Amino acid sequence: MKIKALKGFKDIIPDEVDIYRFIEKISRDIFHRFGFREIRVPVLEKTDLFVRSLGVATDIVEKEMYTFDDRNGDSVTMRPEGTASVLRAYIEQGLHASSSLQKLYTIGPMFRHERPQKGRLRQFHQISVEVLGLDHPRIDAEVMAMAYLLLTSLGLSARLEINSLGCQKCRPGFNQALRLFLDNCQGLCDDCLRRRDTNPLRVLDCKNKSCQEHYQKAPFIIQHLCPECYGHFQTVKEGLKLLRIPYTVNSFMVRGLDYYCRTTFELISDDLGTQNAVGAGGRYDGLVKELGGPDVPGLGFAMGLERLALLLASQDNGSQKAWTDLFIAALGPKAQNVAFPVSHYLREKGLSVTMDVMDRSLKSQMKQADRAGANFVLILGEEEFEKGQAQLRDMRSKNQQPLTIKSDLAEWGDDIRWELGTLNSEF
RNA sequence: GUGAGCGUGGCUCAGUCGGUUAGAGCACCGGGUUGUGGCCCCGGAGAUCGUGGGUUCAAAUCCCAUCGCUCACCCCA
Numbered sequence: 001m002k003i004k005a006l007k008g009f010k011d012i013i014p015d016e017v018d019i020y021r022f023i024e025k026i027s028r029d030i031f032h033r034f035g036f037r038e039i040r041v042p043v044l045e046k047t048d049l050f051v052r053s054l055g056v057a058t059d060i061v062e063k064e065m066y067t068f069d070d071r072n073g074d075s076v077t078m079r080p081e082g083t084a085s086v087l088r089a090y091i092e093q094g095l096h097a098s099s100s101l102q103k104l105y106t107i108g109p110m111f112r113h114e115r116p117q118k119g120r121l122r123q124f125h126q127i128s129v130e131v132l133g134l135d136h137p138r139i140d141a142e143v144m145a146m147a148y149l150l151l152t153s154l155g156l157s158a159r160l161e162i163n164s165l166g167c168q169k170c171r172p173g174f175n176q177a178l179r180l181f182l183d184n185c186q187g188l189c190d191d192c193l194r195r196r197d198t199n200p201l202r203v204l205d206c207k208n209k210s211c212q213e214h215y216q217k218a219p220f221i222i223q224h225l226c227p228e229c230y231g232h233f234q235t236v237k238e239g240l241k242l243l244r245i246p247y248t249v250n251s252f253m254v255r256g257l258d259y260y261c262r263t264t265f266e267l268i269s270d271d272l273g274t275q276n277a278v279g280a281g282g283r284y285d286g287l288v289k290e291l292g293g294p295d296v297p298g299l300g301f302a303m304g305l306e307r308l309a310l311l312l313a314s315q316d317n318g319s320q321k322a323w324t325d326l327f328i329a330a331l332g333p334k335a336q337n338v339a340f341p342v343s344h345y346l347r348e349k350g351l352s353v354t355m356d357v358m359d360r361s362l363k364s365q366m367k368q369a370d371r372a373g374a375n376f377v378l379i380l381g382e383e384e385f386e387k388g389q390a391q392l393r394d395m396r397s398k399n400q401q402p403l404t405i406k407s408d409l410a411e412w413g414d415d416i417r418w419e420l421g422t423l424n425s426e427f
Numbered sequence: 428g429u430g431a432g433c434g435u436g437g438c439u440c441a442g443u444c445g446g447u448u449a450g451a452g453c454a455c456c457g458g459g460u461u462g463u464g465g466c467c468c469c470g471g472a473g474a475u476c477g478u479g480g481g482u483u484c485a486a487a488u489c490c491c492a493u494c495g496c497u498c499a500c501c502c503c504a
Contacts, residue, residue, distance in 0.1 A: 004495080059502050063428085081504085110504080115428085117498060126504060191501075202502090256503055266504095277504060304504030331462070362462045370464040381462055395464070 008114070008122025019309045020125070023154060024107055027127050027303075030150045034142070036103040036129065041085040043109060047075040053084035053291060055258025057198070064112040078111035081257075082128030083284070083300055084291070090132055091293035100296075102132040107305075118310075119275035125305035135285060135297035137232045140263045141239025147267060147279050147301055148245050156311050158267040158278055161250040162240075164233040165201075165282070166225050167261050174224035175200055185214045204252035220251045229262055236263055259284040265301070271314055272307055279303035323373035326420065328355035328380065329365035335380035338409070345413040351420070369395065376420060378403070392419055 005011060012020060028038070047067050054061050066078035079085050086104055089095070095102050107127050114120060129147075131139055144160060151158050166174060182188070182196045182203065189208045196203060204215055225233065240247050247265075255264050264282030272278070281301020289295040326346065330339035336359055343353045354372045356365045362379070369377045379391040385405070393400040403419060406412035 007495085064502080112503075114502075115500095116496090117500095120503070124504070128504095194501095207500095274499070275503070280504065302504055307504060329463080361457085363460080363464080364457080366464040368464085374464090377464085379463070383462080391463085393463075398464095400463085 006122070008116040010121055010123070016309065016313075019312050020305060023305060023308050023312070024127075026153050027105075027107070027150055030146060030153055031105050031129065034103065034146050036105045039086060039089060039104045039106050040108070041082075041089045041106060043079050043111075044076050045079055045085055045088065047077040049084050049088055049291070050077055050080060053087070053257075053259055053287060054081070058256060058258055060112060060256070064114055066111045066113055080112045081110055082106050082108070082126055082302060083130060083259075083287075086128065086130050087132070087288055087291055087293065087298070090130075091288065091291060096133065096294050096296060100133045103130075104132070105129045117275065118273040119304070119307045121306060127303045127305065128300065129281070129302070130298060130300035132288065132298050133296045134299070135283075137235035137263070138239045140232075140236045140283060140299060141243060141245070143281070143299055143301065144236075144240060144247070144265050145243045145245050147265075147281070147303070150303070151267060151278070154308065154312065155315065156269070156278075156308070158269040160240075160245060160247040160265060160267055161253055162236070162247050162263065162265040163250055163253040164222065164225060164229060164236075164262050165255070165260055165264055166221060166229050167285070170224055170226035170229055171221075171261070174219065174221050177219045177224060181218055185211075188214065199254070201252075201254040205254070215252075222249070222251055232262055255280070255282055259287045259290075261285055263299070267303075269307075269311055271311055275307065277304075278307045278311065323352075323375065324354045325351045325375055326353045326416070327365075327369035327372055327374035327377045328353065329362060329369065329377055330355065330359070330380040331362055331365075332359065332382040332385070335382060335385045338385075338405070339378075339380055341409055342413050342416070345409060346416065349413065349417060351417065376423070378416065380405075392416070392423075394423060 031038075047065070050065060051061055056062075060080050065080050067075060070076050086106055090102060090104070095104075105127060108125065109123050110126050111123050113122055116122060129143065131143060144162070148158075148160055165171060178200045179196065182192075182200065187210060188196070188203070189206065189211055192203045192206050192208070192211050195206075201221075203211065204218060206212065206215070222230075222233070237247075237249075250266075253264060253266060260282040262283040262285065265280065266277045267279040268276050269278050270276065279301055281299070283297070283299045285297040286295075288298055328339045328343050330336045336357070339355055340357070343355045346353045354369070354374065356368055360368075362381070366377065374395055377393045377395060379393060381391070384390065388405045390403045390405050391400050392403045401419075403415065406415065
Protein backbone atom coordinates (compact mmCIF):
# COMPACT_ATOMS: atom_id res chain seq x y z
CA MET A 1 0.00 0.00 0.00
CA LYS A 2 1.36 3.34 -1.04
CA ILE A 3 1.64 5.93 1.68
CA LYS A 4 0.08 9.18 0.62
CA ALA A 5 0.24 12.62 2.13
CA LEU A 6 -2.44 13.53 4.65
CA LYS A 7 -5.66 15.09 3.48
CA GLY A 8 -5.15 18.79 2.97
CA PHE A 9 -1.34 18.48 3.06
CA LYS A 10 0.36 19.08 -0.25
CA ASP A 11 3.76 18.61 -1.78
CA ILE A 12 5.03 21.69 -3.49
CA ILE A 13 6.92 20.39 -6.50
CA PRO A 14 9.81 22.30 -8.15
CA ASP A 15 7.70 24.09 -10.75
CA GLU A 16 5.43 25.35 -7.98
CA VAL A 17 8.32 26.24 -5.69
CA ASP A 18 9.48 28.68 -8.35
CA ILE A 19 6.20 30.54 -7.95
CA TYR A 20 6.42 30.54 -4.17
CA ARG A 21 9.97 31.83 -4.25
CA PHE A 22 8.91 34.56 -6.62
CA ILE A 23 6.14 35.64 -4.27
CA GLU A 24 8.44 35.56 -1.27
CA LYS A 25 11.15 37.52 -3.03
CA ILE A 26 8.79 40.31 -4.08
CA SER A 27 7.23 40.34 -0.62
CA ARG A 28 10.52 40.73 1.20
CA ASP A 29 11.52 43.49 -1.18
CA ILE A 30 8.29 45.42 -0.71
CA PHE A 31 8.27 44.98 3.07
CA HIS A 32 11.85 46.18 3.26
CA ARG A 33 10.87 49.38 1.49
CA PHE A 34 8.38 50.03 4.27
CA GLY A 35 10.86 49.31 7.05
CA PHE A 36 9.69 45.84 8.02
CA ARG A 37 12.01 43.14 9.33
CA GLU A 38 11.57 39.41 9.24
CA ILE A 39 10.98 37.39 12.37
CA ARG A 40 10.83 33.58 12.50
CA VAL A 41 8.79 31.94 15.17
CA PRO A 42 7.96 28.31 16.06
CA VAL A 43 5.07 26.48 14.41
CA LEU A 44 4.18 24.80 17.70
CA GLU A 45 2.98 26.80 20.67
CA LYS A 46 1.14 26.27 23.91
CA THR A 47 -2.54 25.87 23.13
CA ASP A 48 -3.43 28.63 25.52
CA LEU A 49 -1.71 31.23 23.34
CA PHE A 50 -4.22 30.77 20.55
CA VAL A 51 -7.20 30.33 22.81
CA ARG A 52 -6.43 33.66 24.41
CA SER A 53 -5.64 35.55 21.23
CA LEU A 54 -8.26 34.21 18.84
CA GLY A 55 -11.08 33.82 21.34
CA VAL A 56 -12.58 30.66 22.78
CA ALA A 57 -15.74 30.91 20.75
CA THR A 58 -14.14 31.25 17.32
CA ASP A 59 -14.46 28.49 14.76
CA ILE A 60 -10.71 28.12 14.56
CA VAL A 61 -10.32 27.41 18.24
CA GLU A 62 -13.51 25.42 18.57
CA LYS A 63 -13.01 22.95 15.77
CA GLU A 64 -10.05 23.62 13.52
CA MET A 65 -6.87 23.58 15.57
CA TYR A 66 -4.32 20.80 15.47
CA THR A 67 -4.17 20.44 19.23
CA PHE A 68 -2.66 17.51 21.08
CA ASP A 69 -0.81 16.62 24.24
CA ASP A 70 2.93 16.31 23.83
CA ARG A 71 4.94 13.63 25.59
CA ASN A 72 4.90 15.59 28.81
CA GLY A 73 1.16 15.87 28.73
CA ASP A 74 1.16 19.57 27.91
CA SER A 75 -1.43 20.76 25.46
CA VAL A 76 0.26 22.14 22.36
CA THR A 77 -1.12 23.46 19.07
CA MET A 78 0.18 23.75 15.54
CA ARG A 79 -0.23 27.45 14.85
CA PRO A 80 -3.42 28.25 12.90
CA GLU A 81 -2.24 31.78 12.15
CA GLY A 82 0.83 33.90 12.62
CA THR A 83 -0.11 36.93 14.67
CA ALA A 84 -0.35 35.22 18.05
CA SER A 85 3.10 33.67 17.79
CA VAL A 86 4.70 36.90 16.61
CA LEU A 87 3.13 38.84 19.48
CA ARG A 88 4.24 36.18 21.94
CA ALA A 89 7.79 36.55 20.64
CA TYR A 90 7.51 40.34 20.71
CA ILE A 91 6.58 40.22 24.36
CA GLU A 92 8.90 37.39 25.39
CA GLN A 93 11.95 38.87 23.64
CA GLY A 94 11.21 42.35 24.92
CA LEU A 95 11.23 43.83 21.42
CA HIS A 96 9.06 46.70 22.62
CA ALA A 97 11.92 47.81 24.82
CA SER A 98 14.39 48.21 21.96
CA SER A 99 12.01 50.32 19.94
CA SER A 100 8.51 51.48 20.69
CA LEU A 101 7.58 50.85 17.08
CA GLN A 102 8.13 47.39 15.63
CA LYS A 103 7.36 46.42 12.06
CA LEU A 104 7.59 42.66 11.63
CA TYR A 105 6.70 40.02 9.09
CA THR A 106 6.97 36.28 8.95
CA ILE A 107 6.40 33.68 6.25
CA GLY A 108 5.55 30.09 6.95
CA PRO A 109 3.10 27.23 7.27
CA MET A 110 -0.15 27.42 9.21
CA PHE A 111 -2.43 24.56 10.14
CA ARG A 112 -6.19 24.32 10.31
CA HIS A 113 -8.23 21.14 10.30
CA GLU A 114 -10.79 22.19 7.70
CA ARG A 115 -12.34 20.42 4.75
CA PRO A 116 -10.01 21.25 1.88
CA GLN A 117 -11.31 22.96 -1.23
CA LYS A 118 -10.15 25.41 -3.85
CA GLY A 119 -7.56 27.71 -2.29
CA ARG A 120 -7.88 26.07 1.09
CA LEU A 121 -5.64 23.46 2.66
CA ARG A 122 -4.95 22.08 6.11
CA GLN A 123 -1.33 23.06 5.90
CA PHE A 124 -1.19 26.34 4.06
CA HIS A 125 1.29 29.16 3.97
CA GLN A 126 0.89 32.75 4.96
CA ILE A 127 2.81 35.94 4.87
CA SER A 128 1.94 37.60 8.13
CA VAL A 129 2.66 41.27 8.76
CA GLU A 130 2.44 43.13 12.06
CA VAL A 131 2.92 46.71 13.21
CA LEU A 132 3.21 47.09 16.96
CA GLY A 133 3.21 50.30 18.90
CA LEU A 134 1.50 52.78 16.64
CA ASP A 135 -2.17 53.71 16.64
CA HIS A 136 -2.17 56.60 14.20
CA PRO A 137 -4.71 55.89 11.45
CA ARG A 138 -2.16 56.77 8.82
CA ILE A 139 -0.27 53.59 9.57
CA ASP A 140 -3.49 51.69 8.83
CA ALA A 141 -3.58 53.31 5.40
CA GLU A 142 0.12 52.69 4.90
CA VAL A 143 -0.18 48.99 5.72
CA MET A 144 -3.10 48.59 3.34
CA ALA A 145 -1.15 50.45 0.69
CA MET A 146 1.76 48.08 1.23
CA ALA A 147 -0.48 45.03 0.85
CA TYR A 148 -1.95 46.57 -2.27
CA LEU A 149 1.48 47.37 -3.68
CA LEU A 150 2.56 43.81 -3.08
CA LEU A 151 -0.32 42.50 -5.16
CA THR A 152 0.24 44.91 -8.01
CA SER A 153 3.97 44.19 -7.90
CA LEU A 154 3.14 40.54 -8.36
CA GLY A 155 1.13 41.52 -11.40
CA LEU A 156 -2.16 40.75 -9.72
CA SER A 157 -5.23 42.83 -9.30
CA ALA A 158 -7.59 42.65 -6.38
CA ARG A 159 -9.97 45.08 -4.85
CA LEU A 160 -9.53 46.50 -1.40
CA GLU A 161 -12.54 46.49 0.86
CA ILE A 162 -12.40 48.21 4.21
CA ASN A 163 -14.60 48.56 7.24
CA SER A 164 -14.44 49.61 10.83
CA LEU A 165 -15.60 47.35 13.61
CA GLY A 166 -15.47 50.00 16.30
CA CYS A 167 -13.89 49.50 19.67
CA GLN A 168 -14.90 48.08 23.01
CA LYS A 169 -16.81 51.26 23.69
CA CYS A 170 -18.98 51.41 20.61
CA ARG A 171 -19.25 47.84 19.37
CA PRO A 172 -21.56 46.59 22.12
CA GLY A 173 -24.04 49.31 21.26
CA PHE A 174 -24.07 48.27 17.64
CA ASN A 175 -24.36 44.61 18.47
CA GLN A 176 -27.36 45.38 20.59
CA ALA A 177 -28.98 47.43 17.86
CA LEU A 178 -28.32 44.72 15.31
CA ARG A 179 -29.69 41.98 17.49
CA LEU A 180 -32.78 44.04 18.18
CA PHE A 181 -33.22 44.48 14.45
CA LEU A 182 -32.75 40.77 13.78
CA ASP A 183 -35.25 39.81 16.45
CA ASN A 184 -37.85 41.74 14.51
CA CYS A 185 -37.05 40.06 11.19
CA GLN A 186 -39.44 37.31 10.15
CA GLY A 187 -38.48 34.27 8.10
CA LEU A 188 -34.72 34.35 8.32
CA CYS A 189 -32.88 31.28 7.06
CA ASP A 190 -31.59 28.71 9.52
CA ASP A 191 -28.02 29.87 9.13
CA CYS A 192 -28.96 33.42 9.99
CA LEU A 193 -30.98 32.34 13.01
CA ARG A 194 -27.92 30.52 14.28
CA ARG A 195 -25.60 33.40 13.42
CA ARG A 196 -27.91 35.85 15.15
CA ASP A 197 -26.67 34.37 18.41
CA THR A 198 -23.13 33.34 17.56
CA ASN A 199 -21.89 36.12 15.31
CA PRO A 200 -24.57 38.70 14.48
CA LEU A 201 -22.42 40.67 12.05
CA ARG A 202 -22.07 37.55 9.93
CA VAL A 203 -25.74 37.52 8.94
CA LEU A 204 -25.17 40.62 6.86
CA ASP A 205 -23.32 38.76 4.12
CA CYS A 206 -25.85 35.93 3.93
CA LYS A 207 -26.44 34.80 0.37
CA ASN A 208 -30.10 34.13 0.89
CA LYS A 209 -32.26 36.62 -1.06
CA SER A 210 -35.07 36.99 1.42
CA CYS A 211 -32.58 37.56 4.19
CA GLN A 212 -30.83 40.20 2.12
CA GLU A 213 -34.11 42.04 1.64
CA HIS A 214 -34.40 42.35 5.38
CA TYR A 215 -30.84 43.55 5.75
CA GLN A 216 -31.33 46.48 3.40
CA LYS A 217 -32.77 48.20 6.42
CA ALA A 218 -30.26 46.86 8.93
CA PRO A 219 -28.24 49.29 11.04
CA PHE A 220 -24.75 50.08 9.76
CA ILE A 221 -21.84 49.83 12.13
CA ILE A 222 -20.42 53.04 10.74
CA GLN A 223 -23.42 54.87 12.13
CA HIS A 224 -22.70 53.49 15.59
CA LEU A 225 -19.01 54.31 15.84
CA CYS A 226 -17.94 56.45 18.77
CA PRO A 227 -16.37 59.81 17.84
CA GLU A 228 -12.84 58.44 18.25
CA CYS A 229 -13.46 55.43 16.04
CA TYR A 230 -15.32 57.52 13.51
CA GLY A 231 -12.46 59.99 13.32
CA HIS A 232 -9.97 57.17 13.00
CA PHE A 233 -11.90 55.66 10.13
CA GLN A 234 -12.15 59.01 8.36
CA THR A 235 -8.39 59.54 8.58
CA VAL A 236 -7.76 56.01 7.29
CA LYS A 237 -9.90 56.74 4.26
CA GLU A 238 -8.20 60.09 3.71
CA GLY A 239 -4.85 58.36 3.93
CA LEU A 240 -5.85 55.88 1.25
CA LYS A 241 -6.99 58.72 -0.96
CA LEU A 242 -3.71 60.55 -0.49
CA LEU A 243 -1.86 57.40 -1.50
CA ARG A 244 -4.27 56.90 -4.41
CA ILE A 245 -5.21 53.42 -3.30
CA PRO A 246 -8.65 52.48 -4.63
CA TYR A 247 -10.98 50.99 -2.04
CA THR A 248 -14.62 50.45 -1.25
CA VAL A 249 -16.25 50.50 2.14
CA ASN A 250 -17.99 47.22 2.85
CA SER A 251 -19.96 47.72 6.01
CA PHE A 252 -20.95 44.06 5.97
CA MET A 253 -17.38 42.83 6.23
CA VAL A 254 -16.60 40.90 9.39
CA ARG A 255 -13.47 39.25 10.66
CA GLY A 256 -13.52 35.73 12.00
CA LEU A 257 -11.13 36.40 14.83
CA ASP A 258 -12.20 38.08 18.03
CA TYR A 259 -9.20 40.32 18.39
CA TYR A 260 -9.94 42.76 15.59
CA CYS A 261 -11.15 46.27 16.32
CA ARG A 262 -11.54 49.44 14.30
CA THR A 263 -9.98 49.09 10.86
CA THR A 264 -10.43 45.81 9.03
CA PHE A 265 -9.77 45.09 5.39
CA GLU A 266 -9.74 42.38 2.78
CA LEU A 267 -8.10 42.03 -0.59
CA ILE A 268 -10.51 40.19 -2.80
CA SER A 269 -9.99 38.50 -6.13
CA ASP A 270 -12.74 37.15 -8.33
CA ASP A 271 -10.60 34.36 -9.74
CA LEU A 272 -10.51 32.19 -6.67
CA GLY A 273 -13.92 30.59 -6.49
CA THR A 274 -15.56 31.15 -3.17
CA GLN A 275 -12.35 31.49 -1.17
CA ASN A 276 -11.93 34.90 -2.68
CA ALA A 277 -9.79 36.67 -0.09
CA VAL A 278 -6.08 36.68 -0.93
CA GLY A 279 -5.29 38.79 2.04
CA ALA A 280 -7.02 40.19 5.07
CA GLY A 281 -6.23 41.98 8.26
CA GLY A 282 -6.99 44.80 10.59
CA ARG A 283 -6.25 46.54 13.82
CA TYR A 284 -6.00 44.66 17.07
CA ASP A 285 -5.36 47.22 19.80
CA GLY A 286 -5.41 45.59 23.19
CA LEU A 287 -4.30 42.16 22.05
CA VAL A 288 -0.70 42.56 23.14
CA LYS A 289 -1.84 43.52 26.61
CA GLU A 290 -4.28 40.62 26.60
CA LEU A 291 -1.32 38.31 26.00
CA GLY A 292 0.54 39.70 28.95
CA GLY A 293 2.57 42.39 27.22
CA PRO A 294 2.59 46.16 27.38
CA ASP A 295 -0.53 48.04 26.38
CA VAL A 296 0.52 48.82 22.82
CA PRO A 297 -1.70 49.04 19.76
CA GLY A 298 -1.29 46.60 16.91
CA LEU A 299 -2.21 46.16 13.30
CA GLY A 300 -1.54 43.49 10.74
CA PHE A 301 -2.62 41.36 7.86
CA ALA A 302 -2.05 37.95 6.36
CA MET A 303 -1.81 36.84 2.76
CA GLY A 304 -2.36 33.29 1.60
CA LEU A 305 0.54 32.01 -0.47
CA GLU A 306 -1.50 29.23 -2.05
CA ARG A 307 -4.11 31.71 -3.19
CA LEU A 308 -1.50 34.06 -4.58
CA ALA A 309 0.16 31.13 -6.34
CA LEU A 310 -3.20 30.06 -7.73
CA LEU A 311 -3.72 33.50 -9.19
CA LEU A 312 -0.21 33.67 -10.62
CA ALA A 313 -0.52 30.20 -12.15
CA SER A 314 -3.81 31.11 -13.80
CA GLN A 315 -2.11 33.99 -15.59
CA ASP A 316 0.06 31.60 -17.63
CA ASN A 317 3.13 33.73 -17.02
CA GLY A 318 5.48 31.39 -18.85
CA SER A 319 7.47 29.93 -16.02
CA GLN A 320 11.12 30.07 -16.86
CA LYS A 321 12.67 26.64 -16.77
CA ALA A 322 15.80 25.70 -14.98
CA TRP A 323 19.00 26.77 -16.66
CA THR A 324 22.61 25.84 -16.45
CA ASP A 325 25.72 27.64 -17.67
CA LEU A 326 27.39 24.67 -19.24
CA PHE A 327 26.52 21.13 -20.21
CA ILE A 328 29.44 18.80 -20.80
CA ALA A 329 28.77 16.10 -23.35
CA ALA A 330 31.53 13.54 -23.14
CA LEU A 331 31.62 10.54 -25.44
CA GLY A 332 33.49 7.44 -24.42
CA PRO A 333 35.15 6.45 -21.16
CA LYS A 334 38.35 8.47 -21.66
CA ALA A 335 36.51 11.71 -22.33
CA GLN A 336 34.16 10.96 -19.46
CA ASN A 337 37.12 10.56 -17.12
CA VAL A 338 38.29 14.04 -18.00
CA ALA A 339 34.88 15.68 -18.11
CA PHE A 340 33.95 14.44 -14.66
CA PRO A 341 36.71 16.26 -12.73
CA VAL A 342 36.51 19.31 -14.99
CA SER A 343 32.80 19.67 -14.24
CA HIS A 344 33.61 19.64 -10.55
CA TYR A 345 36.40 22.18 -10.97
CA LEU A 346 34.06 24.55 -12.82
CA ARG A 347 31.44 24.17 -10.13
CA GLU A 348 34.03 25.04 -7.50
CA LYS A 349 34.64 28.19 -9.50
CA GLY A 350 30.99 29.14 -9.41
CA LEU A 351 29.55 27.89 -12.68
CA SER A 352 26.48 25.73 -12.88
CA VAL A 353 27.52 22.66 -14.80
CA THR A 354 25.59 19.56 -15.82
CA MET A 355 26.89 16.45 -17.48
CA ASP A 356 25.66 13.06 -18.48
CA VAL A 357 27.46 10.33 -16.61
CA MET A 358 25.85 7.46 -18.48
CA ASP A 359 27.88 8.05 -21.63
CA ARG A 360 24.82 8.10 -23.82
CA SER A 361 24.77 9.04 -27.50
CA LEU A 362 25.65 12.58 -28.44
CA LYS A 363 22.15 13.12 -29.71
CA SER A 364 20.59 12.25 -26.39
CA GLN A 365 23.18 14.26 -24.51
CA MET A 366 22.37 17.29 -26.66
CA LYS A 367 18.75 16.69 -25.85
CA GLN A 368 19.54 16.67 -22.16
CA ALA A 369 21.53 19.86 -22.55
CA ASP A 370 18.55 21.49 -24.17
CA ARG A 371 16.23 20.38 -21.40
CA ALA A 372 18.65 21.54 -18.75
CA GLY A 373 18.50 24.96 -20.33
CA ALA A 374 22.24 24.96 -21.04
CA ASN A 375 23.63 28.13 -22.53
CA PHE A 376 26.72 26.30 -23.74
CA VAL A 377 27.69 22.73 -24.40
CA LEU A 378 31.25 21.49 -24.21
CA ILE A 379 31.53 18.50 -26.51
CA LEU A 380 34.27 15.98 -25.89
CA GLY A 381 34.12 13.59 -28.82
CA GLU A 382 35.99 10.34 -28.86
CA GLU A 383 38.10 11.00 -31.96
CA GLU A 384 38.67 14.67 -31.23
CA PHE A 385 39.61 13.87 -27.68
CA GLU A 386 42.50 11.77 -28.96
CA LYS A 387 43.70 14.82 -30.91
CA GLY A 388 43.40 17.06 -27.86
CA GLN A 389 40.42 18.97 -29.21
CA ALA A 390 36.99 19.79 -27.85
CA GLN A 391 34.09 21.83 -29.22
CA LEU A 392 32.36 24.63 -27.39
CA ARG A 393 28.85 25.14 -28.73
CA ASP A 394 26.70 28.17 -28.09
CA MET A 395 23.20 26.75 -27.87
CA ARG A 396 21.47 29.96 -28.82
CA SER A 397 23.53 31.01 -31.82
CA LYS A 398 24.56 27.43 -32.69
CA ASN A 399 28.07 28.74 -33.21
CA GLN A 400 30.72 26.22 -32.40
CA GLN A 401 34.41 26.71 -31.83
CA PRO A 402 37.28 24.35 -31.16
CA LEU A 403 38.99 24.40 -27.80
CA THR A 404 42.35 22.81 -27.07
CA ILE A 405 42.32 20.36 -24.22
CA LYS A 406 45.11 20.84 -21.72
CA SER A 407 46.54 18.09 -19.59
CA ASP A 408 46.42 20.27 -16.51
CA LEU A 409 42.73 20.14 -15.69
CA ALA A 410 42.70 23.32 -13.62
CA GLU A 411 44.45 25.22 -16.37
CA TRP A 412 42.01 23.87 -18.92
CA GLY A 413 39.10 24.64 -16.67
CA ASP A 414 40.23 28.26 -16.51
CA ASP A 415 40.44 28.31 -20.31
CA ILE A 416 36.82 27.19 -20.47
CA ARG A 417 35.78 29.84 -17.98
CA TRP A 418 37.62 32.46 -19.98
CA GLU A 419 35.93 31.44 -23.20
CA LEU A 420 32.50 31.36 -21.58
CA GLY A 421 33.15 34.79 -20.12
CA THR A 422 34.04 36.36 -23.44
CA LEU A 423 31.17 34.65 -25.24
CA ASN A 424 28.65 35.62 -22.62
CA SER A 425 29.63 39.27 -22.60
CA GLU A 426 28.64 39.45 -26.24
CA PHE A 427 25.02 39.17 -25.26
C1' G B 428 -19.93 18.07 10.34
C1' U B 429 -23.42 18.42 5.51
C1' G B 430 -24.17 17.98 0.06
C1' A B 431 -22.73 16.97 -5.07
C1' G B 432 -19.29 15.17 -8.77
C1' C B 433 -15.18 12.17 -10.05
C1' G B 434 -11.34 7.89 -9.50
C1' U B 435 -8.33 4.21 -16.41
C1' G B 436 0.17 4.29 -17.68
C1' G B 437 4.14 9.83 -14.56
C1' C B 438 0.32 13.88 -16.43
C1' U B 439 -4.47 15.12 -19.25
C1' C B 440 -8.23 12.19 -20.82
C1' A B 441 -11.14 8.47 -24.41
C1' G B 442 -13.46 3.75 -23.79
C1' U B 443 -18.77 2.28 -19.73
C1' C B 444 -26.81 -0.04 -22.73
C1' G B 445 -20.75 -6.32 -20.16
C1' G B 446 -17.87 -9.56 -25.16
C1' U B 447 -11.10 -11.38 -27.57
C1' U B 448 -4.36 -8.67 -26.82
C1' A B 449 -7.69 -1.47 -22.51
C1' G B 450 -6.52 3.29 -26.36
C1' A B 451 -4.78 8.47 -27.51
C1' G B 452 -2.01 13.00 -26.57
C1' C B 453 1.95 14.97 -23.51
C1' A B 454 6.30 13.27 -20.91
C1' C B 455 10.18 9.27 -20.94
C1' C B 456 13.83 5.82 -23.73
C1' G B 457 15.85 4.42 -28.61
C1' G B 458 16.29 5.12 -33.90
C1' G B 459 15.84 8.05 -38.71
C1' U B 460 20.97 12.01 -39.01
C1' U B 461 27.56 5.95 -38.88
C1' G B 462 29.40 12.40 -33.56
C1' U B 463 25.39 17.65 -32.62
C1' G B 464 19.34 20.03 -29.11
C1' G B 465 14.53 22.52 -29.71
C1' C B 466 10.48 20.76 -35.45
C1' C B 467 9.08 16.18 -38.06
C1' C B 468 8.77 10.71 -38.80
C1' C B 469 9.31 5.55 -36.88
C1' G B 470 9.72 2.23 -32.84
C1' G B 471 9.83 0.95 -27.46
C1' A B 472 8.93 0.73 -22.31
C1' G B 473 5.18 1.91 -18.93
C1' A B 474 -1.82 0.32 -16.43
C1' U B 475 -3.13 -4.48 -9.93
C1' C B 476 -8.84 0.20 -15.00
C1' G B 477 -8.75 3.37 -6.51
C1' U B 478 -9.65 -1.10 -3.14
C1' G B 479 -12.67 -5.34 -1.46
C1' G B 480 -16.74 -8.32 -2.33
C1' G B 481 -21.02 -9.79 -5.44
C1' U B 482 -23.88 -10.96 -10.24
C1' U B 483 -22.32 -13.45 -14.95
C1' C B 484 -19.81 -18.23 -19.45
C1' A B 485 -17.54 -13.22 -19.50
C1' A B 486 -16.84 -6.94 -15.57
C1' A B 487 -12.85 -0.87 -16.68
C1' U B 488 -18.24 -1.33 -17.88
C1' C B 489 -23.76 -3.82 -13.68
C1' C B 490 -24.71 -4.13 -7.93
C1' C B 491 -22.96 -3.39 -2.77
C1' A B 492 -19.33 -1.68 0.42
C1' U B 493 -15.02 1.00 1.32
C1' C B 494 -11.04 4.45 0.54
C1' G B 495 -9.31 8.69 -1.96
C1' C B 496 -9.69 13.27 -4.73
C1' U B 497 -12.41 17.65 -6.22
C1' C B 498 -16.01 21.42 -5.69
C1' A B 499 -19.66 23.70 -2.68
C1' C B 500 -22.04 24.80 2.43
C1' C B 501 -20.23 26.43 7.42
C1' C B 502 -15.88 29.20 8.15
C1' C B 503 -11.48 31.27 6.46
C1' A B 504 -5.75 33.34 3.89
